[in-house]
Amino acid sequence: MDWLNGEAFTAFGQHIKWSDMIGNVIGLLALALGWRRSIWTWPAQFLSGVILFAAFATSHLTGSAGKQVVVMAVAAWGYWQWTRGRQQAQDGSIAVRFATWRERGYLAGGAVVGTLAVGGLFTLYPSLSWDPWPDAYIFVGTLVAMVAQARGMVEFWFAWLLVDLVGVPLNFANGFAFSGFVYVIYGALVLWGMRDWWLRSRRSGRPSLEGAPA
Template sequence: MSALDWLHGTAFEAVGQPVIWSDMIGNLIGLAALALGWRRSVATWPVQLLAGVILVTAYASAQLSGGVGKQLLVIAVALWGWRQWRRGDRQAQDGQVAVRFGTTRERLVLVAGTAAGTLLVGGLFTAVPQLSWNPWPDAYIFVGTLAAMVAQARGLVEFWFAWLLVDVVGVPLAFHSGLAFSGLVYVIYLVLVLWGLRDWWLRSRTPTARPLPEGATA
């Protein structure tokens, strides 16, 4: 048996549905990535990248093209986000990434881009049924995930709100598609998202001290 065959095999059953290894392992790693994001650790990005690689196989086995596309997107944005968080001007006094609420312009761009992207991708999935058997929910999750990760890479508190909106559709779709473990893990995601939202919200209200330029005095 190859490693790919093993990943597509059944680990156990949950709520009457088989849980495949790739779905379980990928989501557990994704859960760790979310926790690292809450802690504002740059390690969240390579961990998200690994989760995306494994979940590609899970969604491919369930014939969810939108899910596969979403995970490929996760991989690409994780590489970009990793680079963004490693930049010196993104660091707060405690050495972790600095977080803030987005400006009005940033929020409008995020909302408008998400809406336009969902319409575009949903239209593509509808016109080409081979890409997705559930075009609009897939498009919503696909684009919503991109919006959330872009907001996270920029250190915006709105990142957590975007993930909440994605989960509203992602949870029932995962159960309906036979990815039971994804649905169960999303419940834990919800707790972490609310916890992370509170933490980032509070930190965004705390002034961040910056080191003075060399030779300057307070």
């Protein structure tokens, strides 16, 4: 596995690692598959998590490494959720919708409480992370985004945008330049995917902004 953390090439004065490049290319593919509502988004996210875990674990970015463990666990759960959803749908497709206000409250509250808890842990134990609060924000934000995606909520795209705002500078600052570049592409895909899911949610006829059970 040592070659994964070796240098692939240098671009714009930044050293690009193999693990950083391969893991994020697969992650980019996973996001594109999610936009297309393909169930293969989840195996792709799982594989990306495995590779990026190897990258971040060797760089003392415990939050980012832990995030990949969460990515793998939620990817397995998301695959099960979407498989079940396809079986229940008459046309075999994945239905998407806006979250209810209650669900939004759960997502936002979980993000705040989770970030405070994880950031506090990293602050108490500095050896776990060099950047405790941004690292905690990314860790929890990714979990929130993937849970929303697994439930078919349009809000998962908004969550990814908020994660990207911190993820880009953090990755550049810690030597993961390819991650930083890819996150910029993520931003464009997120905006495109957000529009597509929003339009599909309106056509689906499912409850959107309020009134639907959690």
